[in-house]
Amino acid sequence: MTTRNERHLTLDALRTLIEDGEVDTVVLAFTDMQGRLQGKRLHGRYFLDHVVGHGTEGCNYLLGVDVDMNTVSGYAMTSWDQGYGDMEFVMDEQTVRLLPWLPATAMVQCDLEWPDHRPVTASPRAILKAQLDRLAAHGWTAYAGTELELVVYEDTYEEARRKNYRDLVPANDYNVDYSILGTTKLEPLLRDIRNHMYAAGLDVEGAKGECNFGQHEVGFLYAEALTTADNHVVYKNAAKEIAAQHGKSVTFMAKPNQREGSSCHIHLSLRGTDGELVFWDEEAGARTPLYDRFIAGVLATAADFTLFFAPNINSYKRFADGSFAPTTLGWGLDNRTCAVRLVGRGAGARMENRIPGADTNPYLALAAMIAGGLHGIENELELEPELTGNAYASDKPRVPSTMGAARELFHASAVTRAALGDEVVDHYANMADVELAAYNAAVTDWELVRGFERL
Incomplete structure (x- = not known):
């Protein structure tokens, strides 16, 4: 073996x-x-x-x-x-x-x-494997990398619960995006995470600071899509366990506070079974028609599959103009305002899906991207023109802004049902129904502050 x-x-x-x-x-x-x-x-x-x-x-x-x-x-x-x-x-x-x-x-x-x-069939790993089997029938293999952000707090998980998750102390009290000084403060924890992950079989790239207070990202090398999803969930669990050993806590909520949310940008490309390029024509120095159809399919189905990219009530708080989280469905070359950003050339040519947050289930998100891309290829969809400039100000279709809207699109979609099957679609629509019912029954702090005395 x-x-x-x-x-x-x-x-x-x-x-x-x-x-x-x-x-x-x-x-x-x-x-x-x-x-x-x-x-x-x-x-x-x-x-x-x-x-x-x-x-x-x-x-x-x-x-x-x-x-x-x-x-x-x-x-x-x-x-x-x-x-x-x-x-x-x-x-x-x-x-x-x-x-x-x-x-x-x-x-x-x-x-x-x-x-x-x-x-x-409703198991997330089975859902991804089913889409990988569809790719294999065409002679293709999916490679992926997930860029997963987290926020680190000085409070332990037990302290955070006792404080009702209010007034937590972030591990950094200013924006440490790319800051060496700011990340040095957390290097004992980040170094432990990197080294333990490498020893556990993950290929670690490095760590960097992010914008929100206490926000960081540990990056890993791309791999075959199933390997990436397996590693992703091991890392997410391990980061929490290792943080607890350091007397701290981390969260992978998409929007833990009113500052910047935490993303999980997913990079994806296809190769032939022998490793040959599928997305890039070396002789022409350009994208292949198949790559363009794949992108067109991801964009055409993105709203229908948003429930797999943003699977929680909180996920939708992250989609805000000017936040580096997309609000419109367009593509651009190295344009971080777009939902789909194309980067790289040759063997490095890949699409980046910027819709998922850190709370996404990687098996489901990757399955949705592959299913969408195959929809574009099998129906020979034409890729729309590149979006240049600020996608937030464009007239492109919008990312669904609530879980309820995403649930309805997912459940009613002929594309999701054809790709995943009725059993899977109905199962995850029910998951959304459960969360929506729980949320709608809750009385939030926001409501109390707004209404207790003044209404």
Whole structure:
């Protein structure tokens, strides 16, 4: 069994580490609808004797709960009436890795299957793999990189909860975008994150400061799309755990306060199965017609798929004019006001989707981009002219501004249903319904301040 790189483990190598006493805990994890790692911690000996070759199970409610893990109604695949049965955790042996920030611990990421071995189609990893299979049928492979921003606070998670997430102390108290001095203050934490991530099999590029107080970005080298999504969720979970070890907290909310939001810009390109360029004509020194159709498809379907790019109520607070988060659906060459920014030439030619925030589920966002691009290719869509200047002031169609609007577009779209299937579309529309109902029932601080005395 080949590994993704020399820092990943084969199952045989993990067996040896367990038998030698160097690993005693194995985390089996899958990614849920909210983009979180869920699963079990197993004793190493039990993992070898009873799980390897046999698998393990978890309750199917794990793909049918809200962010607070409450069981909610409306899901076809899981309910009280169906008894909340099990799903099988199926290990992907290419994902075996050490978690060096935790003692003697390794992790294996999993796909989900029903007891009769049918895939759980609403699983985020299954949704992305289905779109990658569509690409493979054309002879293409997707490569992607996710640029994920976070905000660091001096408060621990426990302190933040006790303070009701108010008056938290950001790790920097001024804009440290690209500042070496400003990032030095947090270098003990950022260095730990970078080095632990490298040891866990991720290819780290570096870290830089961002605009919001305490906001930073740790960057990773692009990889095949499934690898990038797997690494993304490992990093997101690890950053929180490592921050907690430093007595701090981090958030990946898209808009944690009224300053700049946190993005997850996604870079994507296609290659042939032998690595040949698909998006660039070297002889002509220009984009290929296929690349243009792919971009046209992403733009044409962006509103329909926004629910996958912006999956939470808070996601939509980030879309504001002049914020470096897009509000209109256009494309431009190296233009950061556009929803789609084209960068690079030759082997580096790629599109950057600037719609997703840091709270996006990478499997779903990548699946949406691929499905949109294939829609453009298969229907031979023509790419509209480049948008030059300020996209915020353009007359281009708008990014959906609320989760309710995005939910309606997603649920009613013939494109999303053709690409993902009715089961997946209805499942994630219900996820939106659950969040919208919870939000609409909440009385916010804003309402109390505005109305308690003055209305």
